[in-house]
């Protein structure tokens with residue numbers, strides 16, 4: 001499942017339209033939309049006949065899709081009302097709806113019943129699609145609120161009006177859909193929070209766009225990829241083939257970070273973990289994880305920074321690690337001590353605030369355009385960057401591709417999740433995974449595991465469930481000897 005920008009989708013649509021008679025793509029979209037709306041009505045009330053459907057329309061082709069679908073539902077016996085919300089609706093779509101027996105009313109019409117009295121079975125948001133600007137005109141924003149207050153389910157056409165298609169930002173009012181029916185290709189707002197949550201369930205209708213040959217803006221991880229790309233041990237494995245992780249995290253002020261990142265590394269399956277952080281953390285780790293080693297020695301990847309706080313020798317520690325040419329993860333406070341340039345084999349794991357500091361900007365800018373920000377972070381530092389948060393994005397320097405990890409339940413946004421994740425990523429680096437693969441696999445494992453337990457659980461307890469999830473994934477993994485894919489680096 002990949003995400004495409006508006007510009008990319010417009011190009012794909014133009015290419016398809018140039019080989020087809022006028023209006024064919026819209027009819028394909030409307031046919032697919034109708035089937036999904038009908039199924040929704042069957043699920044909610046047992047059938048289409050007699051259902052009351054409100055089609056909310058704006059001035060563009062998004063409204064055209066909705067009106068043609070409304071016409072098809074009207075022909076199947078639904079009572080369909082088109083509500084003109086903004087501008088002049090798609091003329092042919094409106095005529096089709098009226099010819100099928102649908103009625104038309106205006107949002108601004110004083111004769112229309114009060115907005116709090118919505119008694120429809122389903123409302124269809126055909127106000128703005130990929131031509132939408134973020135936010136809604138005031139009367140439409142009020143309509144969205146009143147529908148939600150009335151408990152009317154909204155199905156969005158292509159995307160919930162009000163969200164920003166290319167960033168996933170929701171800077172002002174938007175619709176909250178129970179389902180979003182999109183056409184030809186997924187858009188960025190379907191994959192990136194907070195817009196993603198406004199979409200509800202997603203349906204992708206095939207309208208015949210040819211996606212081959214084009215590079216999507218976002219490549220989304222799926223469980224099948226996690227299963228095929230995780231470095232599961234085999235009969236030839238030993239602690240060095242699985243990877244030794246050297247961890248220098250935590251501080252006397254924040255010993256918990258050291259304990260949490262070590263849990264992440266151990267339970268993700270490191271061959272061996274050397275903990276080289278403060279004594280306060282070491283004492284607890286020794287009691288809980290007797291397999292951890294506390295003496296310096298050979299390591300294959302390092303982890304720095306989680307819970308460091310002020311670390312006067314931080315810049316020196318990181319500079320020395322850079323000389324060793326081993327891949328490393330730098331998390332949290334360690335991000336304050338970076339040299340000007342790092343190799344792509346290093347993985348930085350900032351949250352939005354930390355990435356903003358790296359970019360010398362503010363958090364709101366990162367949140368307004370997380371894809372742009374994660375790319376900028378990779379280009380600025382030379383390292384691979386995992387931007388943590390409700391949507392976890394990974395950028396590799398020198399490429400435009402951004403990957404998105406499998407999303408997890410909202411409760412994983414809690415103190416300590418990032419420390420555990422940094423430990424998981426370090427284990428994957430030590431096992432030989434490229435930094436971007438380590439980031440996507442690590443973040444996805446944590447999300448899939450969280451979705452498999454009755455949460456919330458504290459992050460180190462969640463880590464103890466990795467083994468069960470990895471076991472289930474391994475049983476579904478294809479023959480890894482013959483298989484190469486995106487993350488088999």
Ligand SMILES: NC(=O)C1=CN([C@@H]2O[C@H](COP(=O)(O)OP(=O)(O)OC[C@H]3O[C@@H](n4cnc5c(N)ncnc54)[C@H](OP(=O)(O)O)[C@@H]3O)[C@@H](O)[C@H]2O)[C@@H](O)CC1
Pocket residue numbers: 013014017025026027029058059060061062063065086127128129130131132133134135136137157158183207
């Ligand atoms: N192309 C194809 O092949 C296919 C396309 N398909 C469908 O078409 C949809 C795209 O259609 P579209 O390009 O007509 O744009 P759409 O979003 O309907 O409306 C743009 C209009 O809204 C206005 N407007 C926007 N935001 C506003 C705001 N906040 N407040 C006020 N006004 C605002 C905007 O005004 P402007 O920004 O120009 O001032 C402009 O007039 C796509 O999502 C899919 O559903 C499918 O049928 C498959 C085939």
Ligand SMILES: [K+]
Pocket residue numbers: 062125126127128129156157158159160161
């Ligand atoms: K819409």
